[in-house]
Amino acid sequence: MSYLKVSDISKQYDQGSDALVNISLTLEKGEVVSLIGESGSGKSTLLKIIAGLEVQDRGEVYLGETRILNPSQKLVSGYDEIKLIHQGNHLYPNSTVGENISRPLLMYDKAYREERVKLILEMLNLTSFEDKYPRQLSGGQQQKVAIGRAMSIEPEVLLLDEPFSSLDTIQKRELIEELRAIFDQMQMTVLFVTHDLDDALMMSGNLVILQKGKIVQEGKAEDIFRNPTTYYTAKLFSHLNIISDKEGAFIRPMDILIKNKGRNPGKVSEKKFLIHFNQLTVIMPEGEIWKVEDKERTCEVGEDIYLDWDKNKEVCLSFVSSDDLPTS
Structure with missing residues (x-):
């Protein structure tokens, strides 16, 4: 059984237009996949459904054998096992880096909390910034703190919703390379959403291409480049x-x-x-x-x-x- 399975997901906007149409995809444990599509193609909506934060009209999401329930089916929406990271880092401005990362762990044992925060800081090369505030960090460092906070409770899946779009080219390239190495080391399952093909390729050689709410092609980047099935897919490259x-x-x-x-x-x-x-x-x-x-x-x-x-x-x-x- 696939680790993360999205099966036949469809969603319409209130005005009746399609946001997503019969979306099915699978990720194995430790696999990193880039989902690429133009603005309005349904990328963010799909991530919210996968995370259990949005109600779909049809279809199901499974993490292993666990069915992911949507907000109409679950009193408290969302799952600790699946963390969604947005473009805006949503850090607490008056809390230090260490405090931001430890917030999801407030109900955990103090010794475990301190050990986990220390590990995350070391992993993301943020140890020297533990007592600094978000305003004292660069954009790339702030985004790393947001990712560190999401990783603090040891999620099984990370969903990245264009988290690097506000960074300059150098910051973005360095951060993607650093994170990709961490994801490989931790065998983290990641679905990375972007509208930028260069970012997608830096993060993963496995692509899913979304257009107008439909998956038009998926597979290895080289195979898609050499054998595109639509004009849109060919034009991306x-x-x-x-x-x-x-x-x-x-x-x-x-x-x-x-x-x-x-x-x-x-x-x-x-x-x-x-x-x-x-x-x-x-x-x-x-x-x-x-x-x-x-x-x-x-x-x-x-x-x-x-x-x-x-x-x-x-x-x-x-x-x-x-x-x-x-x-x-």
């Missing part, structure tokens, strides 16, 4: 250039070769300096606007270039419903 003479065929900017002569002529209309390459905007003969990666940084605006690519790297979506494909 990069811009897609439409190959005009092949219905439903696209080529990614990273897979295009720039040549001085040959087929597929185009003119560079714009150049942007990015970290690993110059991104070119290229106007093709039929007026299509393509994005191309100039890894050698040799092309200039106004230059005529020729493009080529390996046919095996084309993204084929000819089997996808026309409603899912772009109109231009």
Whole structure:
């Protein structure tokens, strides 16, 4: 039996529109999965249902053999075994780091409480900040305190609802790497929700992609990248250039070769300096606007270039419903 099992969950908003449609997924013990989707796709609603904090219209959630009851079925909603961490850290401003982490443990034995807080502080490299207040910490440190507080009562599952979106790129990258190592060490089961693919990939190579309340694809990131089943899924990983003479065929900017002569002529209309390459905007003969990666940084605006690519790297979506494909 799967450790965390979400089975056929559906939920409608009050106005009758679908928030979630027939959602089913499973996580094994110690597995870290990234759930990615655009704003309004139902990610936060799903996490609340999994945590027992939101009423679903249909479906069930199990942790092991325990059925997770929703607020209409349970006097006090929520479970200590499943902790949901939001974007806002909700720390107590007039309590120290140590006091914030120990709050869920107030009814526990004092010796255990002190031992557990010490362990969490050491694990998150917060020992030297134990007596500081949240206002004295960086955004990343505050988020670690919030996660430490959630972990203090030894939950079996962590649900992370875009907890790093307010952090800058460096803080976010360092914190995700640090937490991922801790999750691996503790064999913690984690479902991480984000709208940012880079964050999702840093946290986990296992992805679940949600669009308009439905799971459109799930699996290993590399498999999804190479074999997307929808235009939305394919577009998550990069811009897609439409190959005009092949219905439903696209080529990614990273897979295009720039040549001085040959087929597929185009003119560079714009150049942007990015970290690993110059991104070119290229106007093709039929007026299509393509994005191309100039890894050698040799092309200039106004230059005529020729493009080529390996046919095996084309993204084929000819089997996808026309409603899912772009109109231009």
